[in-house]
Amino acid sequence: MLTMTTTFVALATLLGASNAHMIMSTPSPYNHHKSSPLVQVDPLGASLPFPCQGLSTIEETTALTAGATQRVAFTGGAQHGGGSCQFSLTYEYPPPADKSKWKAIYTLIGGCPVSAAGNLPAAAPDADGRANSPQCGNDSGVECIREFQVPIPKDLPSGNATFAWTWYPKIGGQPELYMTCAPVTIQGGAADTGFFDALPQIFVANVAGECKTGMGVVNIPNPGKFGRVLEQPSPDSQGSCPKAAGVPVFENDAAGAAPVASIVPTTLLTVTRPAPSSSPSTDVPAASTTFPGGGSSPCKPALAPVAPNAPLRPTGDAAVGDAQSCSVLGEIICIGDSQFGICDGAKAVPQDLSDGTTCSGGKISRV
Ligand SMILES: [Cu+2]
Known part of the structure; x- marks a missing residue:
């Protein structure tokens, strides 16, 4: 890989990189750019254990302000129609395998990190060659990768911590768990751990020794008070895991997240193919074998012939037609x-x- 040119890596990615899934890219994760091994887009498993794929090499620490929000963004190539996810914290380092040390601060039911019929078209890979797709630049776009403003509770203890994103994809052949972790330091928070201790434990499933969810929009049990319902959870998505007590009603559901400036990282986008034209579905049957809007498998970006070059028109909102x-x-x-x-x-x-x-x-x- 080290001898590949950037162009070759980009081309290889566009032609269908294997195992193109998702990572949290902001805040900057452990092993993001220059450590070995690099953080992977793959699901947790024997070689990428809970927590954090076994990674803990600090490259960049992000300051989080208690009582403010933190922008969280993602990179990846196979979004599996979105799914449910959590944002959690631990104050132990290295990140502990004891899940009771992890507390969820924000839960998204559905819509994480996409609302899409399947996989999105490929965009230019990130700086490390990971697959990518078009970014929404907000928390509500469809058929693009969303970003979220995650509220950092004001009563969290101040200090060094690890901020994790855990993701249960909506569509695919089997239930999976993805996890990316970032080193953070909480500023302006509480001096005691009372609030943190009372938060719900992170939900861990689909790894060795844990329960197994179904497919669809997983209704994460015990999600806590903070989060949003972006899609209705699928019935019986709990599999062998505890069944959630109804659709959660979050304290900040109505307010939602603060508007986000439309900032699109310049390294991330280069769409060369038409997007799927089917509309996003809100309820997907368990373990569907077809992959609407996706590529040949749920794990590959949607692929279609590259449009031919065409006469160019001026920038801006333009007429239907050519590039x-x-x-x-x-x-x-x-x-x-x-x-x-x-x-x-x-x-x-x-x-x-x-x-x-x-x-x-x-x-x-x-x-
Ligand atoms: Cu996949």
Whole structure:
């Protein structure tokens, strides 16, 4: 791998990298860019154990302010239609295998980190060659990778901690658990651990010695008071795990997250293929064998022929048709009423908007 050129890595990724899944990329995780081994996009398993894939090499520590929110973003190539996820903390280092030391501070039922029919088209890989897909730049876009403003509770203890994202994908051949961890330091919090101790324990399933969920939108049991329901949980998604007591009603459900500035990392986007045109479904049968909108398997990005080069038009909201010229890498270009494109630095190839979505002013949102 070290002798590959960036171009070759990019091409190989576009042609279908294996095991292209998701990591949390912000806050910057352990083993993000320059440690060996690098943090992987793969699910937890024998070689990538709970917690944190066994990784704890600090490259960059992110300061989290108690009582504020933290932007959390993701990189990856096979989103499995989204799913449910949690954001959790531990104050022990290295990150402890004892799950009782981990407490969930925010839970998302569905919509994490995408609302999509299946997998998204590939975009340019990240700086380390990991697969990627178009980024929403907000917490509500569809058919793109969302980012979230996660509330950091004001009564958390101050000090060094590990912030984890755990993810239960919605669609796929088997129930899985993904986990990325980031070194953080909590500032401006409490001097005692009372609040932290009372938080619910992280939900751990689909790894050795734990229960196994079903597929669909997993209704995470004991999710705590803070989170959002972004999709209705699937009935009987609990598998052999404890069944949640109904659909959670979160304290901050109504308020939602604060609006997020539309910042698209410039390394992440280069769409070259049309997006799936089917509309996102809100309820997916367990263990579906087809993969709507996805590639040949749930683990590969959606693939389709690359659109031919075409005459270029000026930047901006444009007429339906051929590729639009543009200069800002990652910029979303609205094309007519039914299409959009993502700028690869020179052009944006039109893709059909999913049913129920609209493009205006460089943003895709639900109608
Ligand atoms: Cu997969």
